[in-house]
């Protein structure tokens with residue numbers, strides 16, 4: 001059995017089949033491309049997987065990298081699936097779990113997409129990558145590019161988390177800030193790539209393999225539950241790579257026969273300050289309209305116009321899921337609640353999922369008996385200013401009241 005069962009790339013919009021072993025971007029029709037595998041050829045079993053090292057490469061047959069020697073890793077994957085009993089009871093959802101991506105290189109789940117995307121790019125001979133980012137993805141891709149010896153060009157909004165700038169600079173990336181949004185960064189990157197032969201545009205869903213890294217969150221949730229699926233998965237949705245990836249992963253597991261039964265209902269969480277997917281879902285639409293003037297403290301989900309909108313919406317409709325928008329006020333309060341009740345300092349995007357659970361339980365969409373997995377996509381340490389920390393300053397000769 002080969003290391004990867006990768007077969008080809010498929011266009012989910014027009015159905016065209018594309019070769020996988022050359023550098024590819026989007027389909028000529030404009031759609032992202034999805035990797036397909038010869039799942040019928042996979043002889044590995046969950047029991048074999050259990051004996052492998054605890055990182056995302058344990059699923060290598062379902063990943064696109066053809067040879068083990070091309071894997072570029074910082075030890076990413078197999079993050080904890082934590083029970084949240086005290087928060088769960090407070091929310092009326094006692095079977096509440098959190099897939100905690102704060103314990104991963106660079107501090108966000110973006111490391112998964114970067115590890116697989118960079119490994120595959122390097123395997124296909126790419127020597128330089130370029131991408132726009134809301135910060136966290138840039139930090140991760142810069143780190144893995146450095147480890148792979150690839151050049152890396154990053155453009156991010158000036159308002160992106162400051163530490164992600166430092167991470168890009170530390171890893172030796174060529175970094176620019178734009179006084180605008182991720183879409184403006186994307187235009188600058190597209191123009192630069194057109195002028196720079198040899199640079200691959202690795203923007204969200206403009207290359208096919210970042211999603212393959214992110215889908216491992218879905219594989220891990222299933223494995224960590226003993227090859228069983230939860231009732232509901234709640235995901236903070238920006239470009240949507242994570243939720244599309246999880247949906248793809250779970251369908252692949254069903255096809256392999258490693259899990260059975262209904263797929264979890266998938267929930268896309270956005271901010272009331274940028275909710276194009278929620279608006280489209282409520283209208284029953286199959287594509288979204290760009291969101292004017294997007295703004296939220298959950299910076300990673302400030303994506304007004306996602307290339308994969310139709311894939312996100314398909315995942316919601318097909319699983320009987322839903323889409324919810326929460327306010328910054330609510331998610332900041334829930335970031336505090338998670339830290340106080342469970343000890344975990346999560347990122348605002350992850351906290352948005354907790355607020356969504358609160359809302360969905362309140363409306364009755366979630367039942368007390370539901371087993372619910374929320375994705376915390378990164379550590380709160382990236383956003384030190386999201387929590388006020390006022391402490392009295394004492395003189396050395398002072399005393400504690």
Ligand SMILES: Cc1ncc(COP(=O)(O)O)c(C=O)c1O
Pocket residue numbers: 108134135136137204236237238239240241242243299300301347349350377378
């Ligand atoms: C912490 C965090 N959570 C969630 C997201 C949204 O990611 P996706 O593209 O998978 O929707 C991002 C994207 O920047 C992020 O940084």
Ligand SMILES: [Zn+2]
Pocket residue numbers: 011012013014015016027028029030031
């Ligand atoms: Zn197409």
